[in-house]
Amino acid sequence: MKYLTIDTTTKVTAVALAEDGRLIAEGFLHTAKTHSERLVPMLEQLLTASDWTLQELNMIGVVRGPGSFTGIRIGIATAQGLAQVLKLPMIGVVSLDALAWAGLGRTEDIVPILDARKNEWYTARYHWMQGEEKVDCLTPPQALSTDRCLEYLKDLERPICFVGDAVTKAKGRILEVLGENAVILPDYVSLPRGAYTVRAVWQRWQELSIGEQVRPYYIRFSEAEVNWAKKEEARRKQEEGYKGHE
Amino acid sequence: MGGIRLGCECEVTDRQKDQVIILGIETSCDETSAAILVNGTDLCSHVISSQIMTHQKYGGVVPEIASREHSLHFQPVVQQALDEAKVGFHDLSAIAVTYGPGLVGSLLVGVSGAKAMAYAAGIPLIGINHLEGHIYANFLHNKDIEFPFLALLVSGGHTHLILFEAHGQYRVLGQTRDDAAGEALDKVARTLGLGYPGGPKIQKVAEEGNAQAFKFPRAMLEPTSLDFSFSGMKSAVLNTLNSANMRGETLSVPDLAASFQQAVVDVLVRKALMAIDQTGVKTLLLAGGVAANNLLRETLSKTLVERNIRLVSPPPLFCTDNGAMIAVAGYYHYLAKDYAPWTLNAVPGLGLV
Numbered sequence: 130m131k132y133l134t135i136d137t138t139t140k141v142t143a144v145a146l147a148e149d150g151r152l153i154a155e156g157f158l159h160t161a162k163t164h165s166e167r168l169v170p171m172l173e174q175l176l177t178a179s180d181w182t183l184q185e186l187n188m189i190g191v192v193r194g195p196g197s198f199t200g201i202r203i204g205i206a207t208a209q210g211l212a213q214v215l216k217l218p219m220i221g222v223v224s225l226d227a228l229a230w231a232g233l234g235r236t237e238d239i240v241p242i243l244d245a246r247k248n249e250w251y252t253a254r255y256h257w258m259q260g261e262e263k264v265d266c267l268t269p270p271q272a273l274s275t276d277r278c279l280e281y282l283k284d285l286e287r288p289i290c291f292v293g294d295a296v297t298k299a300k301g302r303i304l305e306v307l308g309e310n311a312v313i314l315p316d317y318v319s320l321p322r323g324a325y326t327v328r329a330v331w332q333r334w335q336e337l338s339i340g341e342q343v344r345p346y347y348i349r350f351s352e353a354e355v356n357w358a359k360k361e362e363a364r365r366k367q368e369e370g371y372k373g374h375e
Numbered sequence: 376m377g378g379i380r381l382g383c384e385c386e387v388t389d390r391q392k393d394q395v396i397i398l399g400i401e402t403s404c405d406e407t408s409a410a411i412l413v414n415g416t417d418l419c420s421h422v423i424s425s426q427i428m429t430h431q432k433y434g435g436v437v438p439e440i441a442s443r444e445h446s447l448h449f450q451p452v453v454q455q456a457l458d459e460a461k462v463g464f465h466d467l468s469a470i471a472v473t474y475g476p477g478l479v480g481s482l483l484v485g486v487s488g489a490k491a492m493a494y495a496a497g498i499p500l501i502g503i504n505h506l507e508g509h510i511y512a513n514f515l516h517n518k519d520i521e522f523p524f525l526a527l528l529v530s531g532g533h534t535h536l537i538l539f540e541a542h543g544q545y546r547v548l549g550q551t552r553d554d555a556a557g558e559a560l561d562k563v564a565r566t567l568g569l570g571y572p573g574g575p576k577i578q579k580v581a582e583e584g585n586a587q588a589f590k591f592p593r594a595m596l597e598p599t600s601l602d603f604s605f606s607g608m609k610s611a612v613l614n615t616l617n618s619a620n621m622r623g624e625t626l627s628v629p630d631l632a633a634s635f636q637q638a639v640v641d642v643l644v645r646k647a648l649m650a651i652d653q654t655g656v657k658t659l660l661l662a663g664g665v666a667a668n669n670l671l672r673e674t675l676s677k678t679l680v681e682r683n684i685r686l687v688s689p690p691p692l693f694c695t696d697n698g699a700m701i702a703v704a705g706y707y708h709y710l711a712k713d714y715a716p717w718t719l720n721a722v723p724g725l726g727l728v
Contacts, residue, residue: 165483169494169717183495198439199480202446203487209450210491214464345446351439357432 131181132188132334133172133211134326137164137204138196138224139243139294144171145323146179150331154179155323164203186217190330192321193221194346195251195270196243201345208343218340222329225270228292229255230325237288237312238267242295245272250295251348252278262332272348275299279306288312292319395709396462398470398492399702400453402485403477403505405429405436407448408698411460415706416518419460421699424448435571442480449488456698464496469714471501471705473508475725476532482721490719501705502715505696506533506727507545509662511707512689512700520687525656527647529671530663531557531572534603534643536650537727539660542707547727548650549601556639557665559605563612563635567628574665577632581670584629586637589615593642601650608638640671644678651684661688664695 131153136143142164144156156171176182191208194201205221212219225241232239235257243251254268273281275295282289283306290312291303296319303311313319350358394413401408405426411419426444430436457463472489475482486502493500510526525548528535534551554562557574564573569580591611594604612635619626647659659679665671666688679686693700708714 163720165486165490165720166718168487169490173494173717198442199483202442202480202484205446206449206484206487207491210488211495213450213454214492214495345443347443351437351443353433353437353440 130187130334131185132190132330133186134190134192134323134330135168135204135208136192136224136227136321136323136326137168137200137207138192138194139200139321140197141294141321142167142171143321143323143326144168144175145327146175146181147327147331150328152324152327153181157322159320164200168203168207183211183215186215188218188220188334188340190220190222190326190334191343192224192227192326193343194224195245195272195348196224198347201347205343205345219343220330220333220337220341221343221346222326222333223270223346224321225251225253226255226264226266227325227329228319228321229257229264230328231292231314231319231322232290233257233262233328235290235312237290238285239264239290239292240282241293242278242291242299243293244295244298245349248276249274250278250293254282270348275302279303283307283310286310290314294320395468395706396466397702397705397709398453398456398467399503399698399700399705400470400472400485400489401505401508401696401698401701402445402449402481403473403475404481404696405441405444406696407445407452408696409453409456410698410702411456411462412699412702412706415703416515418515418699418702419462420456421697422452422456422459423697424452431571436478438478438480441478442484445481445484449484453488453492464492464498467496467498469493469499469501469705469709470496471503471701471708473505473701474502474715474719475722476505477721477723479721479723482723486719486721490717494717499709499714500717500719501708501713502719503701503704503708504725504727505701506535508700508704509694510537510539510660511704512662512693512697513660513687514707515689515693515699515703517687520660521658523654523656524658524660525647525650525654526660526662527643527666528663529556529643529661529665531555531561531574531665533663534605535727536601536646538650538654538656543711543713545727548654549603549646551603551605552596553604553606554609556603556605556643557663559609559639560636560665562609563632566613566616567631569628569632572664574668577636578668578670580629581633581636582629584627584631584633586633588627588630589634591615591634591638593638593645595642595645599649599653601646601653603642603646605639605642608635608642636668636670640668640674643671644674647675648678651682657683658685658687661686662694667691667694
């Protein structure tokens with residue numbers, strides 16, 4: 130089964146072509162240009178170089194978040210547009226799950242950290258089962274302040290392997306807090322890659338054996354929704370306060 | 376999915392070789408819209424999914440929420456437009472999509488989706504300037520419009536006088552230096568407690584008011600300038616209200632609304648006439664959300680008949696954001712083989728040059 134994967138949830142545009150879980154072609158761009166400018170041209174180049182056509186594809190996989198809100202939507206809109214015309218099933222995977230594949234076979238816990246701005250990371254914790262291509266998710270995906278995340282991991286007192294686009298910037302802090310328990314991989318391993326998405330998508334396809342409706346996975350609400358909820362909460366409390374005085 | 380079905384005037388049955396079938400897509404602000412247009416005038420389907428209800432509790436359009444809504448509705452809206460027209464992607468000649476101006480996150484959903492569809496279908500992608508789309512809404516029912524013509528584009532974000540020499544050849548003669556006309560109407564409506572969007576609310580209340588009750592200024596700027604300025608006119612209304620409040624007086628909201636609407640329309644009409652005199656054109660096209668305003672339409676219509684100038688304006692439905700107007704503009708770009716590259720990006724601040 131031939132398929133295409135798309136990941137635009139970070140500043141990396143990652144596109145890959147694969148067959149039955151096996152990587153055939155991979156595109157990786159970490160430049161100043163936008164996903165919108167890079168994505169379809171990159172796909173076209175990979176298809177040409179691989180002697181593949183869009184019509185040969187049997188499925189389309191896309192990373193649905195968490196990550197850049199706009200990036201998530203560009204990836205999904207592109208994957209949906211292709212799938213709608215080619216009448217193909219779609220598979221959606223979580224960015225952090227895909228990044229766990231960067232640490233396949235390692236004995237440490239794998240902790241992907243993605244820049245979520247506002248001093249926060251999108252993060253989760255995984256552990257690869259010995260001798261198997263199966264991963265346990267020990268801590269589910271969430272948006273967490275960088276300090277709280279590092280404190281939490283420190284208290285675990287276990288070796289942790291960090292991957293993801295926030296690693297390079299946070300390297301010093303991580304080593305400072307976790308010391309010898311921290312394992313830092315080079316960026317060419319730990320940045321989002323089509324190769325990882327290819328494996329994550331294949332695993333999900335084998336689990337489902339059917340396409341799915343792919344929806345964005347933001348984790349966070351928009352700021353307007355958060356502020357509105359806060360205002361509502363304050364208003365409710367005030368009302369309750371008045372009732373208390375009656 | 377709350378897409379409404381609009382204006383089905385035909386159905387694609389026997390596709391002939393000389394048919395040009397355009398899928399038009401619009402996602403620049405808070406409407407997800409798609410339309411199928413045959414040969415520039417036959418609108419086979421037109422779906423608009425509006426987010427007005429979603430944004431109402433925030434008092435205006437929230438960009439991130441708008442983008443999220445587009446992301447959920449984009450695919451079903453396009454599919455509905457295809458299904459209603461009974462066409463598939465393989466029947467299309469090209470896909471036209473708005474790439475600016477507008478909210479960047481919203482634009483990117485449409486641009487990314489449209490690009491992927493065109494690429495997969497092996498057909499041209501056409502990038503449309505949203506402002507040009509508004510003006511081309513006029514060609515939907517009037518294929519016989521003759522060049523050169525003048526366009527008066529009035530909306531919540533724009534107030535432009537544009538001279539069109541030919542398809543795709545245009546020049547901005549004047550534009551607002553501060554608030555757009557629609558923006559000024561929105562702000563005054565909010566101050567008068569009429570709600571959002573302001574234009575239609577002001578029009579409704581003004582029906583019961585006296586347009587001569589208040590003498591608000593008509594900002595004309597330099598004698599030959601075709602630019603606009605609505606900020607000062609808006610402030611005049613606010614000042615009038617404030618000083619009345621300080622004296623403890625209550626002013627008639629219908630009178631205020633009617634007088635302000637009259638002032639805005641007077642300026643728009645006078646500037647349009649100046650532009651007609653300066654250029655010598657015989658046709659004026661009205662476009663944009665404020666083009667739906669009855670007073671503006673009636674005043675222009677009366678004035679232009681006297682001068683033997685043809686006035687063309689879209690039906691109200693085609694004045695607001697919609698996919699049909701993008702398909703119409705796309706049709707003329709298609710005829711000129713003016714296609715977009717696969718690197719097409721959203722340009723939130725796209726202007727008309």
